[in-house]
Amino acid sequence: MTGTEIARDRKAAVSARALSKTFGQGDYAVTALDSVELDILENEFFTLLGPSGCGKTTLLRLIAGFELPTQGSISLQGQDITDKPPHRRPINTVFQNYALFPHMTVAENIGFGLRMLGKPAAEIKQTTERMLALVQLEAMAGRRTDQLSGGQQQRVALARALAPAPKVLLLDEPLAALDLKLRKNMQLELKSLQAETGITFVFVTHDQEEALTMSDRIAVMKSGKILQIGTPRDIYDRPTHRFVADFIGDINILEGTVEHTDGDLATVRLKDGTRVSAHLGTTAARSGEVSVAIRPENVRLAGAGETPTLTGILENIVYFGAATNLHLRLGTGEEIVIRNPGAVDEGRYQPGATIGAVLQPELIRVLE
Amino acid sequence: MSGREPQTALAAAIEQNRRNERVTRAWLLAPALTIILAISILPLGITVVYSFLTPGTYGGVTWEFSTDSYVQFLFQRDIFDDSLVFNSAYVSIFLRSIGLALGATLGALILGFPTAYFIATKPREQRNIWLFLITLPFWTNLLIRTYAMLLIIRDEGIINIMLMKAGIISSPLTILYTDTAVFIGLIYSFLPFMVLPIYASLEKLDFSLVEAGYDLYANRLKVLFHVIVPLAKPGIVAGCILVFIPGLGAYITPELLGGGKKLMIGNMIAMQFGASRNWPFGSAAALILMALVILVLLANALAARRGASNNG
Numbered sequence: 097m098t099g100t101e102i103a104r105d106r107k108a109a110v111s112a113r114a115l116s117k118t119f120g121q122g123d124y125a126v127t128a129l130d131s132v133e134l135d136i137l138e139n140e141f142f143t144l145l146g147p148s149g150c151g152k153t154t155l156l157r158l159i160a161g162f163e164l165p166t167q168g169s170i171s172l173q174g175q176d177i178t179d180k181p182p183h184r185r186p187i188n189t190v191f192q193n194y195a196l197f198p199h200m201t202v203a204e205n206i207g208f209g210l211r212m213l214g215k216p217a218a219e220i221k222q223t224t225e226r227m228l229a230l231v232q233l234e235a236m237a238g239r240r241t242d243q244l245s246g247g248q249q250q251r252v253a254l255a256r257a258l259a260p261a262p263k264v265l266l267l268d269e270p271l272a273a274l275d276l277k278l279r280k281n282m283q284l285e286l287k288s289l290q291a292e293t294g295i296t297f298v299f300v301t302h303d304q305e306e307a308l309t310m311s312d313r314i315a316v317m318k319s320g321k322i323l324q325i326g327t328p329r330d331i332y333d334r335p336t337h338r339f340v341a342d343f344i345g346d347i348n349i350l351e352g353t354v355e356h357t358d359g360d361l362a363t364v365r366l367k368d369g370t371r372v373s374a375h376l377g378t379t380a381a382r383s384g385e386v387s388v389a390i391r392p393e394n395v396r397l398a399g400a401g402e403t404p405t406l407t408g409i410l411e412n413i414v415y416f417g418a419a420t421n422l423h424l425r426l427g428t429g430e431e432i433v434i435r436n437p438g439a440v441d442e443g444r445y446q447p448g449a450t451i452g453a454v455l456q457p458e459l460i461r462v463l464e
Numbered sequence: 465m466s467g468r469e470p471q472t473a474l475a476a477a478i479e480q481n482r483r484n485e486r487v488t489r490a491w492l493l494a495p496a497l498t499i500i501l502a503i504s505i506l507p508l509g510i511t512v513v514y515s516f517l518t519p520g521t522y523g524g525v526t527w528e529f530s531t532d533s534y535v536q537f538l539f540q541r542d543i544f545d546d547s548l549v550f551n552s553a554y555v556s557i558f559l560r561s562i563g564l565a566l567g568a569t570l571g572a573l574i575l576g577f578p579t580a581y582f583i584a585t586k587p588r589e590q591r592n593i594w595l596f597l598i599t600l601p602f603w604t605n606l607l608i609r610t611y612a613m614l615l616i617i618r619d620e621g622i623i624n625i626m627l628m629k630a631g632i633i634s635s636p637l638t639i640l641y642t643d644t645a646v647f648i649g650l651i652y653s654f655l656p657f658m659v660l661p662i663y664a665s666l667e668k669l670d671f672s673l674v675e676a677g678y679d680l681y682a683n684r685l686k687v688l689f690h691v692i693v694p695l696a697k698p699g700i701v702a703g704c705i706l707v708f709i710p711g712l713g714a715y716i717t718p719e720l721l722g723g724g725k726k727l728m729i730g731n732m733i734a735m736q737f738g739a740s741r742n743w744p745f746g747s748a749a750a751l752i753l754m755a756l757v758i759l760v761l762l763a764n765a766l767a768a769r770r771g772a773s774n775n776g
Contacts, residue, residue, distance in 0.1 A: 162675055182678040195676040199694045209680035212690070260681065 107173070109264055109296040110136040110159055115168035117154050117320075128154040130320040131168065136264075136298055137313075138173075141290050143299045145307040146317035147343070152300045155317070156266050159298065160189050172263060183212070188257035189266040193273070194249045196241040202252050203228065203237040209260035227255040230289070247278045254289070264296045271306065283310055304344040308332065316340045324378075332391075336379040338463040341389045348390050348432045349463070354383045362462050364388050367428040370406060374460040387463040392421060392435035394459040397451065404452025406432060410445060424451055515747035523741040533748035554732070554749070558756075561728040564643065564718075565711035568650035569658075572707045573700065575651065576658030580699075581692070583659075584666035595663070598656050606653060610720045613649055614640065617721070641723035649717040657706035665699030666692075701764060709757050729753050 117129040129151045136142045144152040157163045159170060161182035169178045177185055188209065196205050206227050210220045228234045231251035241249060250270060257265055267286070271279045287310050290297045301307055307314050308328040315325045316339070323337045324330070335341035338349060352364040352372075361373050364386060374388045381387075398404035408424035411431075422434040422445065434453050445451065515533050517525040535541075540551035583594040601609055616622050617639040624636040639645050673695065677687035693700070715730035722728070727735070729749065736746030 160679060162678070181683075182675070183681045183683050187679075189676070189679045191672050191676060193670070193672060195670065195672040197673060197676070197691065208677075208682075208690075212677075212681040212686055256680070 106137045108135040108171075109138045109140070109173060110134070110298065111171045111174075112155070112158075113169050113171075115155070115158065115170060116166050117151075117158060117163060118166045127320050129158070129165075132320075132322055134315065134322060134325070136296060138296055139294050141287065141297045141299065141310060141312045143301060143307040143311035143314045144317060145301055145304060145314050145343075147302055149319075150317040151320040152302075152317050153268060154320075156189075156268055156298065156300050159264070160187055160266055161185050186260075186263045187266060188260060188262040188264075189268065190250075190253045190257045190270045192268045192270065194253040194270075196249055196252055196256070198241055200241070201237065202233060202239050202241060202244070205241060205252055206255045206259050208256060213260060223259050227259045230258070230292075231255045246274055247282065250274065250282060254286075258289075258293060258295070262295065264298060265290075267297060267299045269300055269302070271301075271303075279306075286310060308344070316343060318343075333459070334375070334377045335389065335461060336377055336464060338387045338389070341461070341463055346392050346433065346435075348392060348395065349387050350389075350426075350430055350432070351385065352388050353385055354381075354462070357382060362386075364462065366406075367430065368406070368426060372405065372455060372460055373457055374462045375458070376462050379462055379464050381462055381464040388460055389463050390455050390460050392433040393419075393437075394456045395432065395434045396454050396456070397422070397434060397436060397440070397445075398454050402452070402454065405455040407450060407452045408432065410447055410449045410451045412447065413440070413442075413445060415439060422451065424453060511747045511750055515744055515751055517744050519742045519744050521741070523737070523743060525743050530744070533742075533744040534752075536745055537748060537752060557727050557732050558729060558752075560726070561712055561730075562756075564646055564650065564728060565708050565714075567647055568654065568711045569704050569708045571647065571651040572655050572658040573704060576655055576703060577662055577696075577700070579655075580659045580662035580666055580696075583663050584669070585671075591667075595660075598659050602656065607716055607720075609653070610649060610716050613652055614720055617645055617648065640721065641725060643722070643726065645721040646718045646726070646728070649721040650711050650714055653714070653717055654707040654711055657710070658703040661702035661706065662696055662699040665696045669695050701768075705761065705764060708760065712757065713753055 112132050112134040115129060115132040115134070116127065119126045119128055132151075132155060134155075144155060146152045154163065158165055161177070161180060161184075165178065169176055171177060172185065172187065197208065200208065203224050207220045207224045210223055215223075224237075225234075228237055231254055233248060233251055233255070236244060236248060236252075241252060244252065250273075253270065270286075271282050274282060283306060286297070286299075299307075299310065308331075311328055313325060313327055314331050315322045316331060316337075317323065318337075318339050324335065324340050326334070331340060332344055335344070335347075341347045341349065350366050352366040355363045355365050355371070357363075357376065360376050362376050362382070363371055364374050365371050366388070372388065376382060406424075406426060408426040410422060411425050412421075412423035414421040414423070419438065420436045420440050422436060422440065424432045424434065426432060432453060434451075514525055516529055516531065518528040518530045518532070520526050535548065536551075537554050538550065539548040541547075542549055579598070583591055583598070586594060614621075618624075619636040619638065619640065621640075623639070624633075627633045628636065639648070669692065673691055674687055677691040682690060712728075713730045714728060715734055718726070718728040718731055719734075722731075733746050733749045733753070736742045736749065740746075
């Protein structure tokens with residue numbers, strides 16, 4: 097896996113080995129996490145991405161210590177912390193609903209962790225002030241938390257979790273409750289905060305765009321398993337699973353059969369008989385029936401005199417400013433979308449017309 | 465003119481409507497007001513009036529104004545020269561009662577808080593069963609429950625038999641007719657009043673706050689005292705008031721379990737209307753008790769307001 101390969105030359109902050117979590121027993125048992133292997137590196141902005149119920153929050157809660165794993169182990173900077181209670185782990189959490197203490201002021205909330213650690217009052221005061229400045233809430237120190245806006249509460253939660261200088265900061269969909277504009281701002285703020293503090297961030301989200309913009313690396317999860325770990329570009333350009341490709345951005349997926357492979361390249365015969373060569377990457381699908389995928393922006397309209405890779409009937413034209421999507425129905429019944437930068441000649445491209453599409457061969461992927 | 469008329473007609477109709485509404489409202493309120501008047505204000509008024517009268521020889525009152533009842537609470541009139549000597553007998557009964565009620569409140573809190581926490585952390589569908597079990601004793605009359613308690617703690621009761629059979633003690637512990645018995649009885653009688661309000665505030669508690677506490681390096685004890693207790697405070701205060709006030713005026717429990725030897729306020733007041741045949745003094749004592757209770761409630765209200773303004 098890409099994750100473990102990278103982990104060799106940088107130190108791991110959090111490692112999970114064969115980590116499983118099952119809720120309930122017998123017939124009602126639900127496997128939330130299924131033998132997960134994971135290395136989150138030092139100073140990394142790491143995102144757990146997946147739809148709800150994929151186990152990302154469970155994984156986060158296991159790292160925090162709120163849940164104990166059914167099997168496997170977790171270590172922090174090489175030390176086993178599997179059985180340590182949350183208050184003995186130098187890991188802090190920013191909760192989805194912020195979980196600010198309503199009976200304390202903003203400053204008291206931020207100082208809580210240090211107070212529980214028994215730090216001297218002067219240090220608590222100093223750190224609290226530094227944290228208030230970091231999240232630009234100096235004026236709010238004496239306020240009660242219910243007098244703050246959503247974005248301000250979010251910042252208090254962040255400052256409270258950062259104040260004890262944890263080794264790892266866990267963020268459980270912290271931006272989910274904010275409106276779009278504020279969310280965009282907070283994304284950038286979080287990213288720069290991470291760079292500034294040098295703390296390892298583990299961020300949970302179901303928003304693929306958020307994951308792509310903020311993360312150093314992303315783990316895409318589904319049904320308790322990690323499907324792929326990689327940089328945003330790995331995940332977007334070189335997906336290994338059909339699910340990953342589908343979950344992040346738009347993608348064209350065609351069914352086919354592997355005829356032969358040569359190193360990284362596989363020759364795949366599509367259902368209509370067309371042969372394309374596609375990259376295998378790290379995917380496990382190397383023979384038999386596979387899916388091949390290509391992003392709409394990597395498919396273009398065939399020019400005059402050019403041999404198209406595929407031809408189909410134009411069904412739909414969707415113009416959205418920066419680009420136009422052309423939906424082609426192939427002879428096999430499959431659909432393919434061409435994303436053409438800018439507008440297209442409406443006289444020439446009309447629904448019902450037969451259109452040729454060229455697939456950029458170097459950007460076709462074979463998927464599991 | 466023709467434009468005006470409908471307007472005045474409309475105004476009249478609205479006025480009529482409003483008047484009807486007022487009449488309806490008065491009629492709807494009447495039963496409640498009657499009941500409040502009949503069972504609360506009127507008896508209280510009678511008590512106030514009686515406390516300023518002179519006791520009749522065979523009970524009842526004679527209509528002669530006197531403040532003796534209040535004087536008698538603190539002083540004793542010397543039989544020879546009518547001078548007033550301080551008498552601590554009644555004050556000490558009050559103090560004993562306050563002490564016992566406070567002790568019972570504390571005991572109920574220590575038992576009730578974990579119970580409420582236990583119920584509040586159960587899965588939602590199980591909580592009602594536990595709450596039902598908590599309220600189950602209310603299905604039986606307090607008098608009967610207290611008799612049952614008497615059977616349990618007496619010298620030949622279950623507790624002593626079990627302890628003796630187990631060889632822990634050789635002779636029975638004397639619990640019945642002591643302050644301990646009253647104390648146990650009060651806790652037993654009023655425990656649900658402690659559990660229910662605390663449960664109500666714990667049930668609303670967002671348990672992610674508890675997790676946040678653990679996450680921020682607080683161990684169980686620190687989470688309890690820094691997060692859970694402050695957030696459950698309204699319930700704790702309500703529970704304490706609900707146990708302390710009826711505990712202070714308890715009658716049946718000290719009468720049966722205390723053997724009537726050691727008086728609490730309730731028994732003392734009852735005695736004035738019975739054997740002592742001093743209705744005015746009984747009334748006065750009842751009013752003093754009420755004043756005490758009002759003081760406690762006022763103090764609590766003040767503290768609550770100060771707390772609110774501090775936070776605000």
